[in-house]
Amino acid sequence: MLRYARLYACFVRFSFSRAMEFRMDFFFRIGMDALWYFVNLAFFWVLYRHTASLGGWGYDQVLVFVGGVFFVDALHMTIFSNNLWWLPITINKGDLDYYLVRPVSSLFFLSLRDFAANSFVNLFMALGVLAWTLAHFPEPLGALPVTLYIAMLFLGLFLYYVLHMLFLIPSFWMHTGGGLREIFYALEPYATRPHGVFRGWVRRILVSLLPFALIMSFPAQALLEDLALPVLAHMAGATAAAFLLMLWLWRRGLRAYVSASS
């Protein structure tokens, strides 16, 4: 475990050195993420000009939810995003060989190697928005529920990573993973919109089979509707199940991998 922690520290150090080499991109990315935050806030601001409630949540409640969305997204962009972008390309070009021969878990290496230093700066911006939305909530939220909310956002982050991987692992069997990746990106808004707006079987799917609603909406629901324990149990169960499925598929994928043009 300590060896992996030391290795990860190396990844982080190299990532910062690399980011400093490409300074313009470093600042472009900070600007891009700030713009994404602005556009998301503007989106809900425009909608709430025409309604007092969206899927059962008022504007202040949605702001807390959006703060959580920014936090999870910034973490995902910092820790996983670059790595997962390259994963299908690495598989299809046969570059996986380099990772399979190393004396560490290939899943660890491929998921965490590229730490996005520029997004790490945005993490502070996202944390600022999250703190602001929590502090400006009209009712007192309490330290314990807020701590639990943050913890659940971390669980949501892990689920986000697992779901993303589940859409990329089929690249082992397909010639290109572009189509599934596009679908994942198209499904992401189901996580970044309050799950209360979804109804019927779509809502049932979003909390079970494709648990996108659990990533960011469930933590906010636990905080805002005082449902911490049942929501936490649901999230933990779904995350564990999705993680086991991912591990199983990853192992099968590695067995199917035939190096170049797999």
Add this chain to the structure above:
Amino acid sequence: MTPRLFWHVCGVEARKRMSYRVDFWLSSIGGFLAQLGVAYFIVLALFHGSGRPTIGGFTFQGMILYYAAVILLGRVVRGTEADQTIAQDIYEGGLTRYLLYPTSYTVFKYAQNVGTLVPALLQLFLLGAWFPLALGTPEGARITGASIAMGVGASVLASVLYFLLVWPIQAIAFWADNVWSLMLAHRILANLMGGLLVPLTLFPEWAQRALALLPFPLLFAFPVDALLGRLDLHQWLKGIALGLLWCTALIVIGRAVWRRGDRRYAGVGI
């Protein structure tokens, strides 16, 4: 570039785009349904929450039809924007081989861009044609032969305008090592200000007046409104004139950026 060569380049690019068929159908049908699904539930919650029969001049069905059209037309307008081929050519030194071609590099890239629109056009016809039939013609929309012709004209203009907006951004690769973030920033901004995320009539009056001066509404909202018969001839002509003005300004800006960048280009790649 001769028209024959232009269409040949388009054809080659179109075939390339459709060579991964599973990918194509997965991203076209799956992506469209997923995007429309989110829009449907947001619109449903919006109308449910407000309790009003119309919002921003749209009925519920009208807004769904707007979203279906804007998602599909948005793909046609955007073309290869995500591919960053121009920036890549500059950064990797691939631009050098085009210098030997007896044709303009930018026109060549635009021809490739038009080629990538073919799959998006196919999606527009296959997935979009049955929508007005299923939803009927909602209040405020009137799809006629004239509106389709106006929509096609506005879409052609939007596609050229989008390419011209992206061209100087990609040319920044002459100075910066990676313009991916800039491209994404442009896309995020265009989605909001162009009416892809929310119909522009939902914005406050002052924002609508400010947006009307920018090129972004001409990318998505304008062609969709024209196609759905929400514009009269006068509004359409005004939009086309503004679009042509923006195209001219962007050509001047793009050429200036390109000329300055070209002087720095060493052709050595990474």
